[in-house]
Amino acid sequence: MSKTVLEVRGLTTKYITRFHEDVYAVDDVSLTIEEGKSLGIAGESGCGKSTLALSLMGYYFAPLHYISGEIIIDGKSISGMDPDTVRKTVLGTEIAYIPQSAMNALNPTCKTRKFIQDVIHAHDPHADNKQISELAESRFAELGLPASVLDRYPVELSGGMKQRTVIAISTILKPKVLIADEPSSALDVSSQKMVIKMLRDLMDKGYIRAMIFITHELPLLYNVTDDIMVMYAGQIVEKGTAREMVFDPVHPYSRGLMHSIIVPEQGTRNKKLSAIPGTPPNLKKPPEGCRFAERCKYVVPQCRYNTLPMIEFEGTRTYRCGHSIQHLKEVYRCEDE
Amino acid sequence: MKTNESCVISPENQSVQIRHLEDIQSRPSCLRGKGVTKIFGTGGKQTVAVDHVDFDFHEGELVSIVGESGSGKTTLSKMLLGLLNVTEGEIFYQGKLRDISTAKKKREYWKGIQAIFQDPFSSFNVFNKIDTVLLDCINMCGGRHFSKEKKIELMTEACCFVNLKYAELTNKYPFELSGGQMQRLMIARVFLLKPKILLADEPTSMIDACSRATILDMLLHLRDETGMTILFITHDIGLSYYISDDVYIMEHGKFVEHGTADEVILAPKADYTKRLISDVPKIYEPWDLSTVKY
Numbered sequence: 164m165s166k167t168v169l170e171v172r173g174l175t176t177k178y179i180t181r182f183h184e185d186v187y188a189v190d191d192v193s194l195t196i197e198e199g200k201s202l203g204i205a206g207e208s209g210c211g212k213s214t215l216a217l218s219l220m221g222y223y224f225a226p227l228h229y230i231s232g233e234i235i236i237d238g239k240s241i242s243g244m245d246p247d248t249v250r251k252t253v254l255g256t257e258i259a260y261i262p263q264s265a266m267n268a269l270n271p272t273c274k275t276r277k278f279i280q281d282v283i284h285a286h287d288p289h290a291d292n293k294q295i296s297e298l299a300e301s302r303f304a305e306l307g308l309p310a311s312v313l314d315r316y317p318v319e320l321s322g323g324m325k326q327r328t329v330i331a332i333s334t335i336l337k338p339k340v341l342i343a344d345e346p347s348s349a350l351d352v353s354s355q356k357m358v359i360k361m362l363r364d365l366m367d368k369g370y371i372r373a374m375i376f377i378t379h380e381l382p383l384l385y386n387v388t389d390d391i392m393v394m395y396a397g398q399i400v401e402k403g404t405a406r407e408m409v410f411d412p413v414h415p416y417s418r419g420l421m422h423s424i425i426v427p428e429q430g431t432r433n434k435k436l437s438a439i440p441g442t443p444p445n446l447k448k449p450p451e452g453c454r455f456a457e458r459c460k461y462v463v464p465q466c467r468y469n470t471l472p473m474i475e476f477e478g479t480r481t482y483r484c485g486h487s488i489q490h491l492k493e494v495y496r497c498e499d500e
Numbered sequence: 501m502k503t504n505e506s507c508v509i510s511p512e513n514q515s516v517q518i519r520h521l522e523d524i525q526s527r528p529s530c531l532r533g534k535g536v537t538k539i540f541g542t543g544g545k546q547t548v549a550v551d552h553v554d555f556d557f558h559e560g561e562l563v564s565i566v567g568e569s570g571s572g573k574t575t576l577s578k579m580l581l582g583l584l585n586v587t588e589g590e591i592f593y594q595g596k597l598r599d600i601s602t603a604k605k606k607r608e609y610w611k612g613i614q615a616i617f618q619d620p621f622s623s624f625n626v627f628n629k630i631d632t633v634l635l636d637c638i639n640m641c642g643g644r645h646f647s648k649e650k651k652i653e654l655m656t657e658a659c660c661f662v663n664l665k666y667a668e669l670t671n672k673y674p675f676e677l678s679g680g681q682m683q684r685l686m687i688a689r690v691f692l693l694k695p696k697i698l699l700a701d702e703p704t705s706m707i708d709a710c711s712r713a714t715i716l717d718m719l720l721h722l723r724d725e726t727g728m729t730i731l732f733i734t735h736d737i738g739l740s741y742y743i744s745d746d747v748y749i750m751e752h753g754k755f756v757e758h759g760t761a762d763e764v765i766l767a768p769k770a771d772y773t774k775r776l777i778s779d780v781p782k783i784y785e786p787w788d789l790s791t792v793k794y
Contacts, residue, residue, distance in 0.1 A: 207708040207710045208678065208679060208707065208708045209678065321569070321570070322569060349705075351568040351569045352568070352736070352776060352779040352780050353568055353776070354569070355779070356779050356789065356792050357792055359789065360789045360792040363789060379710070380709060382781040382782060382783050383781045385781070386781040386782075386787040387781075409783060419710070420709065420710060423709050423710050423712065423713040424709070424783065425712075425713070425736075425738045425739055425741075425742045426738045426780060426781075426782050426783060427740075427741040427765050427777055427782075428782060429766060431741060432741060432742060432761065432762070436716070436717065438710060438713040438714040438717065439710055442678070442681075
């Protein structure tokens, strides 16, 4: 059995607003990622994907607060550590993060080489600048980035190049887990493909041991990650392998997401896209029972007050819904016909 | 006045869209360009952003312009909107040479052409309430003398068209809405203004996949309802295939391919188009990462 790199048990975090209201953005999330595997997280804007990413790093600063749960990276628990220790001992070496807008992640006033030196000095103040330069050059060459990038300012790089530079920098200390938060949403298709290739290269060459990839583009997740997890209003609603999730989604929300996919293939044009009506619930006062009940086509009265646990089925998959698996599959079959 | 229920676009009551307009070529031209060029910079450091492009957009047509970042899509759209001067070439608006030499003529031109931009968060004046945003549109298109009731009726109808509830929006500021809702509010503005041409510059690139389908269906509905010409600018060839009648593919400031959506996407001729299509992650065929060159 392969080794577990990241294990999260019942993680709950909340935002406390200016008016002292609690917003439960991540609610009882559990997941495990094994060595060499990647996990995709999908969901619409505001469902808690990015908050989950921040929470996983164990780096909490107001208004985000840790409530409960455990995060274990390679056998070592990082939950409950104070932010300063996390910054020095966990970020960059145990877990690394690629932000959504790489355009703003680089320092506009310093060249890439200087930026990398700063990153490494933050972890090892006595590191030699010459060795850092050599490390950066060899790593850039391996990842297909030209060495000239090192002596350029961020403004001189294109969007795709900046994103790849940020990825190369965030993995320079060989973190065990890499969290990529929508790394390709702002790029065109060709640059997106380069970014994905680079992430795959990092996995294959062993610079990272596990990856979490966050996006709302499902075809992309299908092609990039091994497993997919769908989040809705701070909770996981379904989890399974990429293939199962794309071709046989069970939860009504996952199914809705799969039906809003648009790809340039024959048949897309005359297909009716079914957008999910309504808006997600307000997380200040999350509804009792199923959080998706308000927008669900298959809602029944008990959905609104029964608290739902994650239910296992077919061995490896889990989902969170009041209906039984047989009932849902029957309904979908009738609908498709 | 329409009721909220009757005009909600839901999967059940959505009309089947007219996706193939047979008579498109015989319709009168709405916006035509001949050798349109834009050069930035002078002397030795010149950048040709748009290079002698010819185009012809017909009335009621939904055209998309597809290209990678830096291919000149936005520069072309800014020239069409009259926000940038044309270095060379001519643009004809409704058969006549476009004249936007004075501020007054420009304002007149903008009554016929409107735009929805990529970033909904920076498209609104943050100091204006949503009522003001919509009222401005009514006043702009000659409704200044309408009674208060009539104005509210018009605003309700516009909100209803984009599936928003007017009663919930009054006294709110744009930043209190989500990205998808803001983009829908932009479409409500366009619905009130009823321009001849709508220029949508990547309207869905900053919102999630789920709201994207809603926005696209609204644009199609808007075209069917009002008969306006919509220019859809995007880097996502999948979206352009879903929504448009005609597709123009742009590379380095030039149109490399043009035709109906089916012709261009299903049987591409230019190498660039083929590459764009193969770069999109798909579900029913494997995505080839081995050919990627940095």
